[in-house]
Amino acid sequence: MLAGIGLLAAVTVGLTGCAGSGGSAPAASGGISEAKAKTATSAADFGGMKGLVASANAEGHLNVITLPPTWANYAKIIAGFKKKYPKIAITSANPNGSSADEVAAAKSLKGQSTAPDVFDIGTAVLNQNLGLFAPYKVSNWADIPADFKDPAGKWYYDYTGLMSIGYDSSKVSTPPTSFADLLGPSYKGKVAIKGDPTQANEAASAVYLAALQSGGSADNIQPGIDFFSKLKKAGNFLSVLPTQATVNSGQTPVVLQWSYNNLAFGAAGGSAGNPNWKTVILPGSALGSYYNQAINVDAPHPAAARLWQEYIYTPEVQNLYLAAGAYPATLAAMQKNKTVNEATLKTVGEPPANFVQLTADQATKAGTLLSAKWRAAIAG
Structure with missing residues (x-):
């Protein structure tokens, strides 16, 4: 049995999803242009986090896909993003879909405002579709172990159960x-x-x-x-x-x-x-099996996509993964930096040695x- 698994059942997991209506992605007035946002490889390309937030707010929308509310605490994660960035509506499509469905949606909806902006995708499907992903390095890039990420920033582990x-x-x-x-x-x-x-x-x-x-x-x-x-x-x-x-x-x-x-x-x-x-x-x-975060190279809301990635790798969200029983990618760094929720980690238990x-x-x-x-x- 996983250490503390009986206790973990008492951890609250959010059960209500959050969705917004679809919308077009205008040029990021108040931030950098949409064309520049599509090629941005770090927050520095937006002039820093304030510029990234301004650009994402100007777009006003984010499309996520295949994120069931009960999966790894995504109801709370999505709700937290909406609370932190209230000017950005979220559409959560096909919550019970597969990694292959994410890829199919990106291809079939290419050029449309309803295409997925970001992916939470399994490794095998990711490796078959590397051309779909845009390079981007989050601000705490160094907190993600070297073997947990693509050196160019096209993908990075987020969590595993x-x-x-x-x-x-x-x-x-x-x-x-x-x-x-x-x-x-x-x-x-x-x-x-x-x-x-x-x-x-x-x-x-x-x-x-x-x-x-x-x-x-x-x-x-x-x-x-x-x-x-x-x-x-x-x-x-x-x-x-x-x-x-x-x-x-x-x-x-x-x-x-x-x-x-x-x-x-x-x-x-x-x-x-x-x-x-x-x-x-x-x-x-x-x-x-760690899942991977990645940005759609043709994201209709490229700034919001990059802001989502910045949000996902904050200790706040990485601790939400942990609270659901999923080990976050930055766990070692959070333990070192003392930003991990120690009570939650004690309940979940350390990752097994025979992983x-x-x-x-x-x-x-x-x-x-x-x-x-x-x-x-x-x-x-």
Whole structure:
């Protein structure tokens, strides 16, 4: 179990999203021109943070995408941005979408005011679409470890959880202690993952953890694909996208997903959560996968996009990630600078020593194998 995971369920997770209406992106009167904003690589290009804020206020809008309110505290994060910058409305599109959906939206909406300005995107999909991202370095660039960011600033890690098993204790009499348990008859028709592993990083990470737990490795995820093939043949694998509603109704009584999302489905979800929902981190290798922040090279609101990135990497927001059970990218720097919320960190627990994350090359290789093998593995 993740240290303090039972206590973490008491951490409040915001459950109401914030959205604004769409709008066009005018030239940044009161700041630099829109053309210059699109090529700005730091706040210095705006004359400093005051200039960046002025330019973003002139645009008056920000489009984010695939940020569920309960995911890593994004309801509070979005609400905090709106409170801090009230002249900037936010449209939060397709909150339950995948990393692949983010890319598809950027391509199909290119040149339109509704295109996404920023991405929160999985590594495998990011690496396949590097041409979509604009270089930009946030003011506390040095707080992000060197191996957590692109040297040019096209992307940078923001947070990671640990891949976990969530289950409804009122419907699962024997708690899972291993992946092998999930193949048993008591789990028939009960196990779900967060979408298509060839499209969604969270779903792919469930396969990667299955590989680690079944004799595979970050360099060999085939055992994970084989596990899900067995799960399907046993009649235990559900082709249902799990949500709070499917968890509460009992339709998806077991879900493999990030720890912060399983926690949000339980008591931490407040009145909307399932009080019987438990979260398990299996012993052995703990699988994480940092998501990446990036700016759309064709962002319709380029200054607001850059201001969002500055906001995301403040200790305020990095601590909000932590409060949801997600380890922020700047955690080490915050500990050194004494800006981390120590009470929250104590509740969540330090990142595990046996943490495994696929490298960019490993994720690309794994994604290629999934694309070739996944559908055949779960056919029938």
